[in-house]
Amino acid sequence: GGGSGGGGAPTPNAGGSSTSQGQGQGHTEAITSLLALESPAGNFVLSSSLDGSVKAWNGSNGTCMASEMHGEGVVSMALATDPKGNPLLLLGLQEGIIMCRSVLQTPTTPAFSFLFALMPRYTIGHAGPVKSIEAGPASTFYTGGHDGKLLIFQITADLGL
DSSP: OOOOSOOSOOOOOTTOOOOSTTTTOOOSSOEEEEEEEEETTEEEEEEEETTSEEEEEETTTOOEEEEEEOSSOEEEEEEEEOTTOOEEEEEEETTSOEEEEEOSOOSSOOTTOEEEEEOTTTSOOOSSOEEEEEEOSTTEEEEEETTSOEEEEEOOSOOOO
16 A cells, blocks of 8 residues: 655544544654564554654554553664563663563453563663664563663563463
8 A cells, every 4th residue: 555755653544443542643752663563463563752652553554553651762662572482562761771561462461561671770771771672582682772781681481471
């Protein structure tokens, strides 16, 4: 299908039937990352923004299906997997926090549920924005921060998904 050449958030179709919060709402600050997500529920585009939100858009018609706030700007995001192979959404936040959310709904967990956060104040993280986050092999992931640090993590726990 065609699309506009504009750089703004997708515009939902007038006939969209979603009742989720955020329908038709674009981000209010700069978009920092986009991810394509293929799932049994369909194809989606995830967007993160300095306005503190992550939004899930229907990949076919641009309808906003979900919107989650994080209390501070979301600078980077990546898709990864837990040790069982379940998809995870990793988020790098403006104040150095690394957050993990579920991606898909499971019998025990709604989609985009908060799973854990690594906070520099209590555990480990970055001093300032987490500028880059990338999934690696065997449930590892890497982060790069404005502080010049490269950090490596491995998820070994059962996250209950």
